[in-house]
Amino acid sequence: MKSEMCSACGxxxxxxxxxxxxFGHGNAKNDLSIEIKTTDRILFNKFEKGALKAxxxxxxxxxxxxxxxxxxLWNAYQKTKNL
Ligand SMILES: [Zn+2]
Structure with a gap:
């Protein structure tokens, strides 16, 4: 939700x-993300990812x-209910 005013102080x-x-090894940068597993296998599961922004x-x-x-992410979340 984009807002032009701070919800806390206005x-x-x-x-x-x-x-x-x-920051990971060697200062490698990784975007913090949400991850939802959409398959239920032992190996090679699929994931739906979404990068967080602030x-x-x-x-x-x-x-x-x-x-x-x-x-x-919502679609992936719905799928996980059927796993
Ligand atoms: Zn503020």
């Missing part, structure tokens, strides 16, 4: 679509998270 200093990264308030520091592909 500031309009909002930074949109900020990436959230995790909307950050430049006044109070409140962070709101969202995902770039909610529809895909």
């Amino acid at each position: 500031s309009s200093k909002i930074m949109h679509d900020m990436k959230i990264v995790d 909307q950050i308030c430049g006044s109070c520091g409140k962070v709101d998270l969202s995902i770039n592909n909610p529809q895909d």
Whole structure:
């Protein structure tokens, strides 16, 4: 949900679509993601992934998270109920 105002303090200093990264071996950057397993095999399972992005308030520091592909994740989530 894009908003031009901070839901906590009402500031309009909002930074949109900020990436959230995790630093791995050798400072390799990985986007933090949501992952849903859509198959139930022992090996080679399929996953639906969505990278997290943040909307950050430049006044109070409140962070709101969202995902770039909610529809895909919802479909995957529905599938997992039938596994
Ligand atoms: Zn704020």
